[in-house]
Amino acid sequence: MAKSTFPSRSGTLITGSSQMACHIRAFDWSMTPLGPIEEWSDTLLATANLMLHSPFPTILAWGPEMVFLYNDAAISTLTKKHPNALGGLYREVFHEAWDLVGADLEGCFYRGETAVRDNIFIPILINGELEKHYWSYSLIPVYEDGLVAGVYDAFRNMTATVVGAQRLRDSEARLKLATEAAKLGVFVWDTIGDGGSWENDRMYEIFGRSRERGPVNGAEFLRDVVHPDYRNSFQQAVQGTVQKGEPFHFEGMIYLPDKTLRRVEITGNLQSELDGPKGRILGTVRDITEIRKTEEALQESSKHLGELAAIVESSEDVILSKDLNGIIKSWNAAATHVFGYSAEEMIGQSILKLIPEHLHGDEKIIIENIRAGRRVEHFETVRLTKDGRLLDVSLTISPIRDTDGRIIGASKILRDVSARKRMEQSILQAEKIAATGRMAATIAHEINNPLEAVVNLLYLLRHLTTDKEAIKYLATAESELARVSHIAKQTLGYYREHVSAVRASLSDIAEHAIAIYEPRCMAAGITIRKSIESSRKVTLRRGEMMQVISNLIVNSIYGMPAGGTVSISVSDTEVPSDGVVLTVADDGVGIAREILPKVFDAFFTTRHTVGTGIGLFIAKQFVEGHNGTIAIESSIDVEKHGTTVQVFLPIHTAYEV
Numbered sequence: 001m002a003k004s005t006f007p008s009r010s011g012t013l014i015t016g017s018s019q020m021a022c023h024i025r026a027f028d029w030s031m032t033p034l035g036p037i038e039e040w041s042d043t044l045l046a047t048a049n050l051m052l053h054s055p056f057p058t059i060l061a062w063g064p065e066m067v068f069l070y071n072d073a074a075i076s077t078l079t080k081k082h083p084n085a086l087g088g089l090y091r092e093v094f095h096e097a098w099d100l101v102g103a104d105l106e107g108c109f110y111r112g113e114t115a116v117r118d119n120i121f122i123p124i125l126i127n128g129e130l131e132k133h134y135w136s137y138s139l140i141p142v143y144e145d146g147l148v149a150g151v152y153d154a155f156r157n158m159t160a161t162v163v164g165a166q167r168l169r170d171s172e173a174r175l176k177l178a179t180e181a182a183k184l185g186v187f188v189w190d191t192i193g194d195g196g197s198w199e200n201d202r203m204y205e206i207f208g209r210s211r212e213r214g215p216v217n218g219a220e221f222l223r224d225v226v227h228p229d230y231r232n233s234f235q236q237a238v239q240g241t242v243q244k245g246e247p248f249h250f251e252g253m254i255y256l257p258d259k260t261l262r263r264v265e266i267t268g269n270l271q272s273e274l275d276g277p278k279g280r281i282l283g284t285v286r287d288i289t290e291i292r293k294t295e296e297a298l299q300e301s302s303k304h305l306g307e308l309a310a311i312v313e314s315s316e317d318v319i320l321s322k323d324l325n326g327i328i329k330s331w332n333a334a335a336t337h338v339f340g341y342s343a344e345e346m347i348g349q350s351i352l353k354l355i356p357e358h359l360h361g362d363e364k365i366i367i368e369n370i371r372a373g374r375r376v377e378h379f380e381t382v383r384l385t386k387d388g389r390l391l392d393v394s395l396t397i398s399p400i401r402d403t404d405g406r407i408i409g410a411s412k413i414l415r416d417v418s419a420r421k422r423m424e425q426s427i428l429q430a431e432k433i434a435a436t437g438r439m440a441a442t443i444a445h446e447i448n449n450p451l452e453a454v455v456n457l458l459y460l461l462r463h464l465t466t467d468k469e470a471i472k473y474l475a476t477a478e479s480e481l482a483r484v485s486h487i488a489k490q491t492l493g494y495y496r497e498h499v500s501a502v503r504a505s506l507s508d509i510a511e512h513a514i515a516i517y518e519p520r521c522m523a524a525g526i527t528i529r530k531s532i533e534s535s536r537k538v539t540l541r542r543g544e545m546m547q548v549i550s551n552l553i554v555n556s557i558y559g560m561p562a563g564g565t566v567s568i569s570v571s572d573t574e575v576p577s578d579g580v581v582l583t584v585a586d587d588g589v590g591i592a593r594e595i596l597p598k599v600f601d602a603f604f605t606t607r608h609t610v611g612t613g614i615g616l617f618i619a620k621q622f623v624e625g626h627n628g629t630i631a632i633e634s635s636i637d638v639e640k641h642g643t644t645v646q647v648f649l650p651i652h653t654a655y656e657v
Helices: 007-013 019-026 042-052 072-081 098-111 159-181 201-207 218-225 228-244 289-314 333-339 357-371 418-462 468-492 506-523 542-558 593-598 615-625
Strands: 058-062 067-070 115-121 124-126 129-131 134-144 147-157 185-190 195-198 248-255 261-270 280-287 318-323 328-331 376-384 390-401 407-416 502-505 526-532 537-540 564-573 579-586 629-636 641-650
Touching: 019 042, 019 072, 042 058, 042 067, 042 134, 042 147, 058 072, 067 072, 072 124, 072 147, 098 115, 098 134, 098 147, 134 159, 185 201, 201 280, 218 228, 218 248, 228 248, 228 261, 261 289, 318 333, 333 407, 357 376, 357 390, 357 407, 390 418, 418 468, 502 506, 502 542, 506 526, 506 542, 506 564, 506 579, 537 542, 542 564, 542 579, 542 615, 542 641, 593 629, 615 629
Parallel strands: 526 564
Antiparallel strands: 058 067, 058 147, 115 134, 124 129, 134 147, 185 195, 185 280, 248 261, 261 280, 318 328, 318 407, 376 390, 390 407, 502 537, 564 579, 579 641, 629 641
């Protein structure tokens, strides 16, 4: 903002000490179409001083360019445009509103038309944002030498008034809509003169009267309309309102003209003296006959629901409900007991939280059946507990319908059948074992005879040859045939060695097994890495432990069809207690996590063409028969795959040598 070049004279031409008077005196008007203040016409000076002393927000637009001047009262409207708006052009100062007010300004300046506008919507740019505002303004032409030289613009911001009036109209409309929607009758009752008016048609509908008959007064209402049992409470309500100013409230039975009984609720308030004469009650009436009947029915239903809820909560079966999106809505105590989740943890959660990932597709099928209104009965599947256990369960699922018969969800009864499944599995296993026992006896009898014949023939053949190498091979063949006979009995029977346990080195047995299977491994492209470090001798049955190690090596060979490495180690250990540990590890294809727990079950095998499914089962029996343990870990990950089996024999059957 530049300083004026005529400070001494401008102080007398522009009068007053207001903020805008100071700004106008200090402004360099020589840079505007108006020129220096000293050269302003008497008309411009007079009009500018009139504007500055006006208590109303006022703008003076002077000349064809409409140079912008304004007073202190207009500053709040300009906000951040002040003080730079001074000396600017009206079109540029209020560019956002020019399309709305430009025609009036030009009409006033060029044609001398006075414009008066009330409550006109004109948005204004305030603090960088276009705000909605309403304005009233008058545009008055200022004449000089018979021609319009400027426009005197007095205005007021009417936004609060316009918005308030609109809100009042909206409130009245909403009140009317609310009374109609709520089916409320509206009345005014003068308790002193015992007269009044019914304000809407609903009043006549509630009391069964026509408009021609008109409303009833208080005395008639008490005598002819209110049921005798409720007259006293009605009078008490009136006295409490009139004498104490309490809100009026009455609920009771009334008679319609045809003697039909209805229940109504009347509420209201005593009007203040500013609103009307003292003793006038403004209120509403509502027919609540059906509402009370519904409430009574709901109370009865709630009683039954409470009984049902008690039954559900005390049930030993899991009972829950869910919506059609699978979101759990209820959860009983049995569900907490079975799954480990509290109601707070599960209500609002997806049912998929209880379903193993590979079974998520089942939930979609169940929901489709429920949507179709079909009940799902005794569906046996698996569910997941909070601690990660898998449970065998039986499900019965039924649709839940709303009062209109629409299916809105499902109730689910779940029974944990894990114990039954285990029992069934045990029975099945026992049947298999019994059948195997019978078969084992037959096989032992049928195989041993020809094996003995072959052994005899080898014995005779050994005496017919003098070749030392041949005799060595014949001796090895006799030894292996004896082991074959032994293994035949162990593999299919639940045969235990009748020979006594002896102190033997697990390391020696492992070395012997490695020597037997090493040629087969070399042929299959498998490298054997061994670490035989234990020197302890354990009291054991050599044949059984030889069978255990042989089964583990054979399993590793089958697990590496493309070759690989099998590591066999025997070492002393103090964990979980003093003893000896045998470890057989390979980098083969591995075993899937979901079937790993089944590998020690009888007749379970992953080699469907050559496996019998009893190798690891028998190995486990033999190890546990020595008070030992056997554990397995496996992975089928692409980068890290393979299987590790570890056998532990405790020290209480061992001694140091």
